[in-house]
Amino acid sequence: MHLVCVDCAARHPAEMRYSCERCGGILEVAEPARLPRPLPGAGMWSADAALCVSDPAAVATLGEGGTPLHRAPRLAEAVGATGQVWIKDETVNPSGSFKDRAVAAAVARARELGMAGIVCASSGNAGASAAAYAARAGLPAIIVVPTHTPDEKLTQIAAYGARLVRVDGHYSNAYRVGLELAERHALANVTTTYLNPYGVDALKTAGHEIFDQLGGRLPDWVLVPTGAGPLVKGVVQGLRERSGGRSARLVAVQAEGCAPIVRAFESGRREVEAWGTPTTFASGISDPLVGYERDGTHTLDLVIATEGLAVAVADAAIRAAMALLARREGLLAEPTGASAVAALEMLLADGRIGRDATIVCMVTGHGFKDFKVWRAMPPASGADLPVGDRAAEDRPG
Ligand SMILES: [Zn+2]
Secondary structure, eight states: OEEEETTTOOEEESSSOOSOTTTOOOEEEESOOOOSSOOTTSGGGGTTOOOSOOOGGGOOOSOOSOOOEEEOHHHHHHHTOOSOEEEEEGGGSTTSBTHHHHHHHHHHHHHHTTOOOEEEEOSSHHHHHHHHHHHHHTOOEEEEEETTSOHHHHHHHHHTTOEEEEESSSHHHHHHHHHHHHHHHTOEEOOTTTTOHHHHHHTHHHHHHHHHHTTSOOOSEEEEEOSSOHHHHHHHHHHHHHHTSOOOEEEEEEETTBOHHHHHHHHTOSSOOOOSSOOOSOGGGOOOOTTOHHHHHHHHHHHHHTTOEEEEEOHHHHHHHHHHHHHHHOOOBOHHHHHHHHHHHHHHHTTSSOTTOOEEEEEOBBGGGGHHHHHTSOOGGGTTSOOOHHHHHHSOO
16 A cells, blocks of 8 residues: 555655645555455445555444435436436434545544544534544544534534634635644544545545445436535545446536636636635535645546536525425435535536436435524425524424
């Protein structure tokens, strides 16, 4: 196992490294180590994937990964799809989001390397995940979040006993403070941008599972809620590994209020530039990429390589998609988690995705993560009515 720079191909040893010494580029894992045998009943660790760890004693698992792929016929009907629409339900991961795959692997690798604790900069979900796995592993954790992080996510992080550091402004400020703290205290940085190569590598398991759950075939499209974009990489890599190098077409879904990758895609530029101030309620993809614009460029390269798309959806469309998922398929998602469904509706309507296509939407985070959005949701019987006394009466005390 070693690390390779995605930009200049320089080779580095498999230490806890976060960028290429030669050019500052993103590092990825090559020839990943694997456990001597799979761990039965332990989610992604039970599937015989090479997850960069060879010592079973380093793995602190909560059963992450191995999530269901649900056929969604009632959702398909509502959005006008005539082909198969599938939901990859990442909300059932142990801490409620897909981040558990990356964090569990990054924490295991940190333990294997004998590191004394972890740091994670997060908009909430990765921080909650890091706090949970640190608790499970018996490691101290420092979680750095923007001050506007949803209350439920802050409560979840604190519940696991992690030390919480709040930073003014948007996510990229927290990212910078996370780098400083990890360096100063010699802790493993498990931040879930492209920073930690071992964490990113584990996201390939989502692609493996999709391929296997579809009976060994590729879907036509996979729609992925996208901040920096490591889940885009994970899905593409996993599908390629399973299918002899081919991939579905990927759609990177961002919010209109924070869409640096979409802006580059639409203008035909191949270099992503940082976004100004994010203005979306979808906290999980509210990442302006300030200081790590290369992450966005790497994701854009992957999307283009699959002949995919990058699209932005309005908060109102996300809210409508949350209601559709809950009321038509029984799946409670946070705003980021429903953004892929919002994008699907738009792309079917404008013809960029054919109605008869086989489509997978990644639903990345649970609705409990940001419950104030649900508290403000109009009741189903009058979805076009403003929230008023009626909604208040419907709520339990
Ligand atoms: Zn390099």
